[in-house]
Amino acid sequence: MVRKTKEEAEQTRKDIIEAARRTFHQYGVSRSTCERIAKAAGVTRGAVYWHFRDKAEIFFAMREDVFRPLIERTDSLLYAERFADPLDAIEASLTEFFRVLDDCAVVREVFEIMISRCEYVDEFASVQEEVGRPALDFLDKMQRMYCKASELGTLRAGLDPLAMAQDTWAFTSGLLNLLLGCQSGSDLGQRIPGMIATHMALRRGGRSV
Numbered sequence: 711m712v713r714k715t716k717e718e719a720e721q722t723r724k725d726i727i728e729a730a731r732r733t734f735h736q737y738g739v740s741r742s743t744c745e746r747i748a749k750a751a752g753v754t755r756g757a758v759y760w761h762f763r764d765k766a767e768i769f770f771a772m773r774e775d776v777f778r779p780l781i782e783r784t785d786s787l788l789y790a791e792r793f794a795d796p797l798d799a800i801e802a803s804l805t806e807f808f809r810v811l812d813d814c815a816v817v818r819e820v821f822e823i824m825i826s827r828c829e830y831v832d833e834f835a836s837v838q839e840e841v842g843r844p845a846l847d848f849l850d851k852m853q854r855m856y857c858k859a860s861e862l863g864t865l866r867a868g869l870d871p872l873a874m875a876q877d878t879w880a881f882t883s884g885l886l887n888l889l890l891g892c893q894s895g896s897d898l899g900q901r902i903p904g905m906i907a908t909h910m911a912l913r914r915g916g917r918s919v
Contacts, residue, residue, distance in 0.1 A: 723761045725751045727775055730768045735819045739769065739828040769828075770840070776820040777844060780810060788851060796859040800852065801910045804882060805903050811889060812899035822890055849879045859913075866915040874913055881909055 729751035733742045744765055748755045762768045784803045793799035811817055824841065856871035856878075865871065885902060892898050 719761075722751075722753060722757060723771075726753065726758055726761055726768065727772050731772050731816070731819060731823070734769070734772070734823045734827060739765075739823065744768075773820060773824065776817050780807070780817060781844075783810065785851075788855065795862070795864045796855040797864055797910055797914055800855050800878070801906055804878075804906045807882075808885065808889065808899070808902045808906070811886070812902070818890065821886065825887065825890060845879070845883070848882070849875055852878050856913075864915055866913055869913060878909070 726747065730742070730747045733747050733750050737746070742765070744758050744762075745755055747765075747768065748758045751758070758768070762771065784807050787793075787806055788799050788803040790799060790802070793802065811821065828841070830841075852875035853872050856865060856869075856874045859865035860869075860871050865874070885905065889898055889902070
């Protein structure tokens with residue numbers, strides 16, 4: 711009986727997170743109350759507060775639900791031993807990120823919520839730093855990979871690893887916003903792998919590993 715209760719509690723938590731995602735996407739975060747989320751999940755307001763302290767905690771749980779498997783997937787390519795050249799690993803990781811984003815509606819919705827449906831006011835005014843943490847982690851990973859490429863001689867001579875990391879960060883952010891803003895039927899998703907390949911080709915030196 712206890713085991714069943716734990717399983718039911720975990721399912722209720724998942725239902726609340728899923729309902730929050732749908733509600734945030736439809737109404738925007740600032741207009742999504744815990745009462746509205748509870749109604750969408752088919753639970754009481756008390757059930758929401760039993761699992762989550764406030765709306766910000768639900769928001770981060772929703773983000774973690776999508777980001778954790780996505781980051782594990784892209785990091786498995788970024789650090790894969792089969793890539794002798796760190797630049798190949800960066801290209802593979804970025805390509806996989808956009809493939810998932812283009813293929814998975816849930817992942818796309820969460821990014822749309824974070825970029826265009828979340829206003830950093832009221833209870834969210836103090837969490838902006840945490841919201842931006844994944845982008846800073848991405849920048850750090852890119853810098854470390856470009857430093858490795860520089861040490862191996864695969865990064866074109868004269869290029870600064872930090873500057874290249876910042877440029878890839880800006881490039882990725884720009885592509886992300888373009889893809890999220892595309893109307894249905896756009897072929898941008900199919901063109902992105904070639905755009906990433908061109909971006910990386912501009913960084914490659916003449917020496918191979």
